[in-house]
Amino acid sequence: xxxxxxxxxxxxxxxxxxxxxxxxxxxxxxxxxxxxxxxxxxxxxxxxxxxxxxxxxxxxxxxxxxxxxxxxxxxxxxxxxxxxxxxxxxxxxxxxxxxxxxxxxxxxxx
Numbered sequence: 001x002x003x004x005x006x007x008x009x010x011x012x013x014x015x016x017x018x019x020x021x022x023x024x025x026x027x028x029x030x031x032x033x034x035x036x037x038x039x040x041x042x043x044x045x046x047x048x049x050x051x052x053x054x055x056x057x058x059x060x061x062x063x064x065x066x067x068x069x070x071x072x073x074x075x076x077x078x079x080x081x082x083x084x085x086x087x088x089x090x091x092x093x094x095x096x097x098x099x100x101x102x103x104x105x106x107x108x109x110x
Contacts, residue, residue, distance in 0.1 A: 052078045068092040072100030080105055 055074045059065045065073065071088035075081070075097070088097045 048079075066096065068094050068096040069100045072097035072102075073104045076101035076104035077107060 052074060055078050056070060059070045059073060068088075071091060072085065075084040075088050078084075085097065085101045088101075089095075091097075
């Protein structure tokens with residue numbers, strides 16, 4: 001059997017399997033979201049916002065960091081997500097946010 005046909009059949013089989021799993025678990029998933037969706041959303045928001053707020057407040061009031069350094073350090077220390085850094089970089093005109101991100105990013109992942 002040619003490689004391309006083999007890959008096509010494997011992907012088609014995987015697609016059918018995932019479709020069946022989705023159709024079977026869909027009503028249970030919808031019931032769970034309707035019952036606990038607001039709770040999960042609130043818990044997720046707390047888990048994301050509290051560390052970021054603490055980092056920003058400690059950096060601003062206790063450590064007296066500059067705003068651009070504070071944004072980069074918070075982006076690297078709390079989330080490590082480059083999209084947060086991209087947003088932070090749009091708020092300031094210097095590259096200090098990028099430098100602070102690069103300095104603090106390795107910390108949480110180690």
